[in-house]
Amino acid sequence: MRISKLVGERIKEVPNGATLKSHILLLRAGYIKQVSTGTFTLMPPAMRVNQKIQNIIREEMDALGGQEVLFPVVMPRELWEMSGRYSSIKEEMVRLKDRTGHDMVLGMTHEEAAVHMALNTVKSYDQLPFMVYQIQTKYRDEARPRGGLIRAREFTMKDAYSFHATQEDLENYYKKVYEAYFRIFKRIGFKKFTAVKSDTGMMGGKVADEFMAVTDVGEDRLVICPHCGYASNMEVAVSVKDENDHTVSGEMEEVFTGNAHTIEEVCAFLEVDAKHTAKAVCYQTSDHRLVVVFLRGDCDVNEVKLQKIAKSELLPVEVEEFGLCAGNIGCVNLHVPAESVVVYDATLQGLENFVTGANKKDFHLKNVSASRDLNGVEFVDVSLVKESEKCVKCGHELTLTRGIEIGNIFQLGTKYTASMGMKVTMPDGTAKEPVMGCYGIGVGRSLASIIEEKADDKGLVWPMTIAPWHVHLCPLRMDDENVSALAEELYRNMQSAGIEVLYDDRNVSAGVKLTDSELMGLPIRVLISPKTIANSQAEVTMRESGEKLFINFGDLISELREMIRGEIEEIEK
């Protein structure tokens, strides 16, 4: 490809509104262009990376026996009503009407379509197991698109669906997909990624793992045990909580705390540590029931866990509507409407000598004792894991980090086959609902996440396996006839040797060429100039390591091929 004809331009300025490295560099290097909030045109270099990632995924899916299909993007309401998700999924799903007024949705995932395809075409256990997959454009009406391709509204996704006669068969297959996912992300070039246990969310089912590119700019919080390898999304992470101090409580006492309402204010006013307090955090359910969580003052609520207990999404609440006294709510002598959900977090278990609200304006209680004053209370885990807490598996200290979700896999059970009425005949003649797994990978998000891992302050840095081109051919002084003639020759020779090459055929300054080549991030830069020609050599620079070597023209093509092959092998080994 000649850079003079490559659509897109390279710019120096950081584009307005872009804060993440991948977003900034994809825009600056002419890889993407924003069309509207959260939607982008993939320009030629990004499309090439996108396709290389797709090909890696396709190879691994085929190796798992996957059959590639294509489901419709626009689906009828009825299909989503069968599974119950037409109403359970909210605004993220785009709804529209066709010209006859029929309700349609834009598919954000295709469990329903996969079951629809198999309904009446897969009838017997001996047609199981099978897996189908597609690589398709999906649209989710994200409330807060961010970071370019990190969280876009429209994106390319691989989604796969497997069907099994038994849970055991699903579990065996699930393990194989789990391993294939490690291969895929490795082949894409990730070094910093991990699988974590995760919430099943809108998919339903019981078991789920997420594949996370580990990076500080990730939206997901991860809990990792460096000792035994336990790894979990914060949403479902468990831990051994810090042991509470073994103090003995005196007599419970009401104290005036006036305008001290937040836990920080109360701690300052009474001169106690937050670890010796029980705070209340309140919500309401979508059907207007009160939800109150009590937990130790230095801890935070895990809302994903709480949602499961409350069986509802959690909305903000004005507690006065429910007769409570904001800023003075406490876990002793609390009066709430009968249908309320009141939860006591495990951090309160065994806590002595602590402060909590008095459920009375301007007052708190001192010297509260969990064992004495919270009699008969069931303590459950609804607090977020903290850094100092210990691994439930091995007892070692946990590490918190952040990640971007680049893939996820779910054991769905029979949620979709049961609701949509799909059954197969088993060997004994009975009819049984197959169990399903589903498996996603965000192609665009993987593309952006690898940039977060590898790019430096000069620009993009592509792994050889997914680089848009292998070589950036960079001749300086194109006005020199020797240079331009040799450049044209090298360009032709590289192409005939199967080397993917981006050729900077412009007659511009060395500064512009070198800056552009660093910004665009191809793995190998081949530079020629009157000076290198005088030595019959090309200057070859590796983008990632900065390593530089000089290669005689006679050896150049074969050396480049060897470097490309070696680098791909190194990544994939």
Added chain:
Amino acid sequence: MRISKLVGERIKEVPNGATLKSHILLLRAGYIKQVSTGTFTLMPPAMRVNQKIQNIIREEMDALGGQEVLFPVVMPRELWEMSGRYSSIKEEMVRLKDRTGHDMVLGMTHEEAAVHMALNTVKSYDQLPFMVYQIQTKYRDEARPRGGLIRAREFTMKDAYSFHATQEDLENYYKKVYEAYFRIFKRIGFKKFTAVKSDTGMMGGKVADEFMAVTDVGEDRLVICPHCGYASNMEVAVSVKDENDHTVSGEMEEVFTGNAHTIEEVCAFLEVDAKHTAKAVCYQTSDHRLVVVFLRGDCDVNEVKLQKIAKSELLPVEVEEFGLCAGNIGCVNLHVPAESVVVYDATLQGLENFVTGANKKDFHLKNVSASRDLNGVEFVDVSLVKESEKCVKCGHELTLTRGIEIGNIFQLGTKYTASMGMKVTMPDGTAKEPVMGCYGIGVGRSLASIIEEKADDKGLVWPMTIAPWHVHLCPLRMDDENVSALAEELYRNMQSAGIEVLYDDRNVSAGVKLTDSELMGLPIRVLISPKTIANSQAEVTMRESGEKLFINFGDLISELREMIRGEIEEIEK
């Protein structure tokens, strides 16, 4: 691929509502499954064909210097308002609102997106020409989806957009694309296809060609000159009209015709040939103006040409509202509102001694003379070409046929660059709007159309270049250990030799296996049975010709490879 695990089933019955061969066979052979009106899941075999067609297209687009990109499916209203098409395209375009209430559309074509991409990134004439293309799912809210993939609402399409500094450069490039399209359809396996001049429709621009799969079930009517190669969509076809009889008109005379209103009734009543009548056909415009066309009684109105004259779509009309007398409208002494459009077709030029309505209830006029009674009238071509008419280029008789539009190419001019404000700096420093071309191919429609050309009454017949698999391995008597062991061995050997093979590993009757293999339509069937094994031979049958030969097992793999290679070469040569 083992057929026992292939998703989809093969059925004997003609599915309800399917009438076209391709629609019936794709459903019966388990290639597609309908999800809702006009939308389908592509099951694994169809997806394989789809991808092979895509790859052929991609190769030819790349050879033209095309750069692959990906535009968003969901686009903001603003983009389509810039070009004026947000209002000019009607119900075919799906509109929706995002969660913030912002108006969005589902892209049915991407001229706007292509200009948006180039805006501010292509600034100088020396970045021109360039061409970008994408292969993408598109959705059009068709009023009458029909024939499965022939006219689906959701479909895979390749769309390409080129930008040029001059009209001359566009014309040169357009010719190259035109030739590439011939190569593409040839490589897909079409023998019966043609390019025809066409209407530019909603794309705008002046020059357009359509690529048509020639078939009786096509929706488009084509006019072809077998002598000189003139070929046109009926919508824009021209012809030398039949010469009118050289009779001399007598004196014009009013005659009572009573209830004879249609041209057939009038001809029967007055015992004249329709060729000696001038009938009226009436419409109204969308802004409620009357449109009257007069043409010879044996001819029909070309509504596409008439729309251009009336500068409006044509709607049905109650002529009484405009003061006319239905059934008796005539071209002499017609009184209509001033803003009406009255058109006299070229077939009336020189017509003598003819009958037309008297513009008076129950009466017609006889002995009308165009030269005497239609003085000062301008005759224009608004009638459909008829079989007997002659080629305007060479004078030979024209042939009418039908076709399915599988591709189209347009010279767009500056319609989009001008409306969206895209300019490049020319060598002389002036700013100029680039001229554009756009180029589409329907992938799914090509897939279905090749079936219309090639399938027979036993099932599908795939050209080797796009067949989902090359070979159908068909072992009879899988309960025989020799057969099953050899079948497994052949299956493995074919795969390692790079032969794409569908392996019927089921233990079912010969009848089921042979019927299924004919239905699925792979080019080569390799049959083994206890009988062929006794002779150390496989029975090899070509699906298209029915040719059968016996090949020794030792030679089988190399012979198959040769047959596949030879067949692909034959198609592509």
